[in-house]
Amino acid sequence: xxxxxxxxxxxxxxxxxxxxxxxxxxxxxxxxxxxxxxxxxxxxxxxxxxxxxxxxxxxxxxxxxxxxxxxxxxxxxxxxxxxxxxxxxxxxxxxxxxxxxxxxxxxxxxxxxxxxxxxxxxxxxxxxxxxxxxxxxxxxxxxxxxxxxxxxxxxxxxxxxxxxxxxxxxxxxxxxxxxxxxxxxxxxxxxxxxxxxxxxxxxxxxxxxxxxxxxxxx
Amino acid sequence: xxxxxxxxxxxxxxxxxxxxxxxxxxxxxxxxxxxxxxxxxxxxxxxxxxxxxxxxxxxxxxxxxxxxxxxxxxxxxxxxxxxxxxxxxxxxxxxxxxxxxxxxxxxxxxxxxxxxxxxxxxxxxxxxxxxxxxxxxxxxxxxxxxxxxxxxxxxxxxxxxxxxxxxxxxxxxxxxxxxxxxxxxxxxxxxxxxxxxxxxxxxxxxxxxxxxxxxxxx
Amino acid sequence: xxxxxxxxxxxxxxxxxxxxxxxxxxxxxxxxxxxxxxxxxxxxxxxxxxxxxxxxxxxxxxxxxxxxxxxxxxxxxxxxxxxxxxxxxxxxxxxxxxxxxxxxxxxxxxxxxxxxxxxxxxxxxxxxxxxxxxxxxxxxxxxxxxxxxxxxxxxxxxxxxxxxxxxxxxxxxxxxxxxxxxxxxxxxxxxxxxxxxxxxxxxxxxxxxxxxxxxxxxxxxxxxxxxxxxxx
Amino acid sequence: xxxxxxxxxxxxxxxxxxxxxxxxxxxxxxxxxxxxxxxxxxxxxxxxxxxxxxxxxxxxxxxxxxxxxxxxxxxxxxxxxxxxxxxxxxxxxxxxxxxxxxxxxxxxxxxxxxxxxxxxxxxxxxxxxxxxxxxxxxxxxxxxxxxxxxxxxxxxxxxxxxxxxxxxxxxxxxxxxxxxxxxxxxxxxxxxxxxxxxxxxxxxxxxxxxxxxxxxxxxxxxxxxxxxxxxx
Numbered sequence: 001x002x003x004x005x006x007x008x009x010x011x012x013x014x015x016x017x018x019x020x021x022x023x024x025x026x027x028x029x030x031x032x033x034x035x036x037x038x039x040x041x042x043x044x045x046x047x048x049x050x051x052x053x054x055x056x057x058x059x060x061x062x063x064x065x066x067x068x069x070x071x072x073x074x075x076x077x078x079x080x081x082x083x084x085x086x087x088x089x090x091x092x093x094x095x096x097x098x099x100x101x102x103x104x105x106x107x108x109x110x111x112x113x114x115x116x117x118x119x120x121x122x123x124x125x126x127x128x129x130x131x132x133x134x135x136x137x138x139x140x141x142x143x144x145x146x147x148x149x150x151x152x153x154x155x156x157x158x159x160x161x162x163x164x165x166x167x168x169x170x171x172x173x174x175x176x177x178x179x180x181x182x183x184x185x186x187x188x189x190x191x192x193x194x195x196x197x198x199x200x201x202x203x204x205x206x207x208x209x210x211x212x213x214x215x216x217x218x
Numbered sequence: 219x220x221x222x223x224x225x226x227x228x229x230x231x232x233x234x235x236x237x238x239x240x241x242x243x244x245x246x247x248x249x250x251x252x253x254x255x256x257x258x259x260x261x262x263x264x265x266x267x268x269x270x271x272x273x274x275x276x277x278x279x280x281x282x283x284x285x286x287x288x289x290x291x292x293x294x295x296x297x298x299x300x301x302x303x304x305x306x307x308x309x310x311x312x313x314x315x316x317x318x319x320x321x322x323x324x325x326x327x328x329x330x331x332x333x334x335x336x337x338x339x340x341x342x343x344x345x346x347x348x349x350x351x352x353x354x355x356x357x358x359x360x361x362x363x364x365x366x367x368x369x370x371x372x373x374x375x376x377x378x379x380x381x382x383x384x385x386x387x388x389x390x391x392x393x394x395x396x397x398x399x400x401x402x403x404x405x406x407x408x409x410x411x412x413x414x415x416x417x418x419x420x421x422x423x424x425x426x427x428x429x430x431x432x433x434x435x436x
Numbered sequence: 437x438x439x440x441x442x443x444x445x446x447x448x449x450x451x452x453x454x455x456x457x458x459x460x461x462x463x464x465x466x467x468x469x470x471x472x473x474x475x476x477x478x479x480x481x482x483x484x485x486x487x488x489x490x491x492x493x494x495x496x497x498x499x500x501x502x503x504x505x506x507x508x509x510x511x512x513x514x515x516x517x518x519x520x521x522x523x524x525x526x527x528x529x530x531x532x533x534x535x536x537x538x539x540x541x542x543x544x545x546x547x548x549x550x551x552x553x554x555x556x557x558x559x560x561x562x563x564x565x566x567x568x569x570x571x572x573x574x575x576x577x578x579x580x581x582x583x584x585x586x587x588x589x590x591x592x593x594x595x596x597x598x599x600x601x602x603x604x605x606x607x608x609x610x611x612x613x614x615x616x617x618x619x620x621x622x623x624x625x626x627x628x629x630x631x632x633x634x635x636x637x638x639x640x641x642x643x644x645x646x647x648x649x650x651x652x653x654x655x656x657x658x659x660x661x662x663x664x665x666x667x668x
Numbered sequence: 669x670x671x672x673x674x675x676x677x678x679x680x681x682x683x684x685x686x687x688x689x690x691x692x693x694x695x696x697x698x699x700x701x702x703x704x705x706x707x708x709x710x711x712x713x714x715x716x717x718x719x720x721x722x723x724x725x726x727x728x729x730x731x732x733x734x735x736x737x738x739x740x741x742x743x744x745x746x747x748x749x750x751x752x753x754x755x756x757x758x759x760x761x762x763x764x765x766x767x768x769x770x771x772x773x774x775x776x777x778x779x780x781x782x783x784x785x786x787x788x789x790x791x792x793x794x795x796x797x798x799x800x801x802x803x804x805x806x807x808x809x810x811x812x813x814x815x816x817x818x819x820x821x822x823x824x825x826x827x828x829x830x831x832x833x834x835x836x837x838x839x840x841x842x843x844x845x846x847x848x849x850x851x852x853x854x855x856x857x858x859x860x861x862x863x864x865x866x867x868x869x870x871x872x873x874x875x876x877x878x879x880x881x882x883x884x885x886x887x888x889x890x891x892x893x894x895x896x897x898x899x900x
Contacts, residue, residue: 019670021877041670043831043877047537048463049607051875052669052831058668064466064658065594065606071464071517071661078865079669079831081875082606084613084641085463085489086545089538093556093782094849096877117563123525123534124516130564131538134557135782165561237438239645259438261599261645265769266695267839269643270437270599276900282698282890283826283838289696289749289893296633297437297599299643300838302845302873303695303721304777307770311550311788312617314645335795341757341766342748348796349770352789353550383793542783551774552805554786573784573814582805605870638837639871 001193002174003216008142010035010218011189012101012172015140016042023047023092023132025102026070028142032101045097047128049088052080069128089128093135100136102129104143104168106158109205111168111180113141114160126163133164145173145202152204154178154185175199177216184208189216219411220392221434226360228253228436229407230319230390233358234260241265241310241350243320244288246360250319263315265346267306270298287346307346311353318354320347322361322386324376327423329386329398331359332378344381351382363391363420370422372396372403393417395434402426407434437632440600440624442649445475448623452588454481455508459544459586459615460488460498464517464661467608468497471625471653472590476501485509487584489540489611491521496659502530511584513537517661536564539581541614546583548617548646553582589619592653593642596626597635600644609641616646625653669864672832674881677707680855684820686713687740691776691818691847692720692730696749696893699840700729703857703885704822708733717741719816721772721843723753728891734762743816745769749893768796771813773846778815780849780878785814821851824885825874828858829867832876841873848874857885 003011009031016022016036023045024030033053036042044053046068053068054075061075068074076082083091091097106114113133116126133139146152154171171178176199177189184206187199192215200207221229227249234240234254241263242248251271254260262271264286271286272293279293286292294300301309309315324332331351334344351357364370372389389396394417395407402424405417410433418425442448449472452458458476462468476484477500484507491510492499501507502520509531515521524530535543536558546554555578559565569580591612594605602624604612616622624642629652674680681704684690690708694700708716709732716739723742724731733739734752741763747753756762767775768790778786787810791797801812823844826837834856836844848854856874861884 043670045877046607048466049610050869051877052869056664056666059665060668062660062663062665063606064660065608067464067466067607067660067662069463071466072664073660073662074664076869077669078863079829079833079876080869081833081872082609082869083872083875085537085541085610086614087875089541090777090781090849091875091877093538093542093558094780095782096780096849120526123522123532125512125514125534126536126559126564127514128537130536130562131556131558134536134560161563163562239438261438263645264839266698267842268637269645270637274896274898277897278900280892280895280897281838282892283840285696285698285839285892285894287695289698290896291892291894292896294637295437296631297597297601297644298637299601299640300637300841301640301643303769303773303842304846305643307773308545308549308617309643309645311770311790312548313550314548314617338758341754341764343744343746343766344768344791344796345746346769348768348794349788349790352768352792379795381794542781546786549774551786551788552808552810553803554778554783556783571785576784578784603870638835 001191003191006031007218008172008174011177011216012140012142016040020098021045022099023097027103029101029103030070047088047092049083049085050080052077089131092131095135095137097136099138100132101140101142102132104141106153106155106160107141107168107171108155108158109184111166112158112162113164113168114158114162116163117161129163133167139168140170140172141168142172145175152202154203154205156205175202187213189214191216219409221409224249225436226390226392229395229434230358230360234258234317238316239263240317241315245321247319247321248288265306265310267301267303268298270295307349310349313353313355315354317356318350319358319360320350322359324371324373324378325359325386325389326373326376327402329384330376330380331382331386332376332380334381335379347381351385357386358388358390359386360390363393370420372421372423374423393420405431407432409434437599439598440644440647440650441598442651444651445471448649448651449475449479452481455483456587457485459589459619460486461591461612461615462488463610464490465497465659467592467610467612469590469592469625470656472623473497473500477504482506483508487511487586489513489537491515491518493517494520511535513540541611543581543584544614544618547585548614551583553580555580584618586619589615589622591616591622591624593624593626595628595630595635596624596650597630597632599632600647600650601635601640602642603635603639604641613642616642621648622646624650626650627653627656669831671830672876672879672882673830674883676883677703680881680883681707681711684713687715688819689717691821691851692718693823693844693847695721695842697729697891699824699842699844701822701824701857702888704855705729705732709736714738715740719743719818721745721769723747723750725749726752743767745772773843775813775816776846776850779817780846783815785812787812816850818851821847821854823848823854823856825856825858827860827862827867828856828882829862829864831864832879832882833867833872834874835867836873845874848878853880854878856882858882859885859888
């Protein structure tokens, strides 16, 4: 059974360690905040200028002047701080953020990522993604393993315009958890009931399978 | 009669126009603040991080956390602002300061200035002077026309290590007011009782004298 | 202290002309200079180059300037949530230069701080790097990026004083502080304009030297793009 | 929120070793990390490279480290008011790299902000430019300058919270905010340490992410170099 969005987020939350500063991209990565284990203290950075992002506000606390990078209304926490976009990206570029979690349209076996443009069809812009992938100490990608037509999104080489080179460290898809190594995608875990063969079929890039591959534990 | 330090400062104060942001160097330039005419509203920038420098404090208002670039205790004014050194020099480098007034050991006829080092004898460092002279829209120098041994400090070329190239616009010395032009030092005004010949003798660089040269009016 | 107050938005925008380069603060619709945008619409200046992180939505913010075809070129980092924008872009009516968000922020800061160029790793090896100088430092590749400046910068602050000092609120700060430094003429619209001396000098986000004109704006709509709430 | 509190200056300086590069905040004696400097003297680490705008005076601040010969190299912009410094420099005992003050500030900011190099006009055509790459932009000449980073940065703030957020007071701010961003380990000493949540998020000068260790300092002397007063 493939993982759903919340399960992907829950699995990624296991990668978050105590004391980390973390930037969460739009989409599945945003959901990761809901699954950070108790006792793990992390600080969420929102690249539009906030450190210490709190939960969504209750109706009476909605403030148009307090949003996250996904333009959602949010709250601060005790110990939060607010700063400009140039200070925010100084923080990111200067490698002060420990972990970046973001979505992708394609990832190559060398760790290249494409997530900002489909030529002729969609141009939303890269936003802060290029800065994040160029400087993050650790990048985990949350994505679907295949497109709707079944074609793989884990490729030998990206076909879409790339966002950054050789930067992705780990990938959590609906089918598997993989590590990007010098030799290709190393399979770490399978979604419950999904076989290595299923994953092999869904992966165009080099897949490295060593020993028994355990199922994801959530 | 040569101008004394306060008279040099008073003459320079006439160059300050309403609405200007002004950076005053250490020494004579600091005195200029005392002579800014009534009705002329200017804001003094101190490069250690203050805009809107006020007068020295009364004894009971002395604050070790509020000094100017000359390390003197000072005060703020209504409308002052405080910022970091990088923001301060962003302000300077970005040409937001209208006028810089500083001292010099030597000035060349092309407008080069030397004021930070005497090889083998004195090395205090350039502080903010190199940033100021490289970016100021308008630079006025306050200095003595000659050294104690009578040798000129207004030269064809500086002999000391320079602080900046072709940047000085105007010079007020104990003997004269001069403008730096493409062709050399253009004499604008004489100190009271000082003759053009006196000034010529004290000036090693090209001196341009056109028509009658009026006396400084203080 | 020098007084930067102008009496209204009309006076604040005097001198804005066709073909100018403008910076407009804000992230999405958060912290945008609503009054200045309305006045740009009213005076109808055309062929503008607009530098702004986003392009508004179809019926608010810079989206309104796009609807009226006042914009020739956009320099931005993210322009989703705007169908008209996407249409003009794909049809070639609108010229667009997309920058990584941090690069955009830093180019604007550099414009204000007198730094003509700097190196950043963002965009190396991507379309963004095409035609740009690249260089290795400590084993990592970087692109050289240049400063951005504007004829007019329009910024929105929470509080301001007559000396031009500004304080922003929450994440409405975003691009406003850098843009304030990079305009030949910077116009600040504020929710509350107070006399010089009422703001703590220690807590100023934008020093008054950067602001040429300031006025108290009217009727802030502060539209929310993604209203997300939890149960009390 | 992550807690950055350490119990004292001894714990704050754990890991400081001979030969390290240190940044020390302050302008003159204003805003210097007095407690950290005292501890550096006590532990006696040597062969230090110190990055600081000034070098203290003979009997206070970094001047004390110079007296004890703990400093191998100084990177600074202005080192007047320090006879021992000038003696060590002219005799060649001390290596000194003088930077224009704005260049020094920007190099430190660049170190914290991940910008390996940038262009500035300061120092072009002078000794400072010797051996450096220069380039013309818009008809003006600029020098390429590189970032600065440190093994430890020592900064002094007025107030701080347990999350590492800092607020500086007056012109004691100076180099402290940039240095806080450029240290592998940044130690902040503050006059008053409060629980996270007591400082307004909108009014933080240094966000806590940059601070690894924070403690409340003791017995601040805050010496004044030029006490200048006027009659009441």
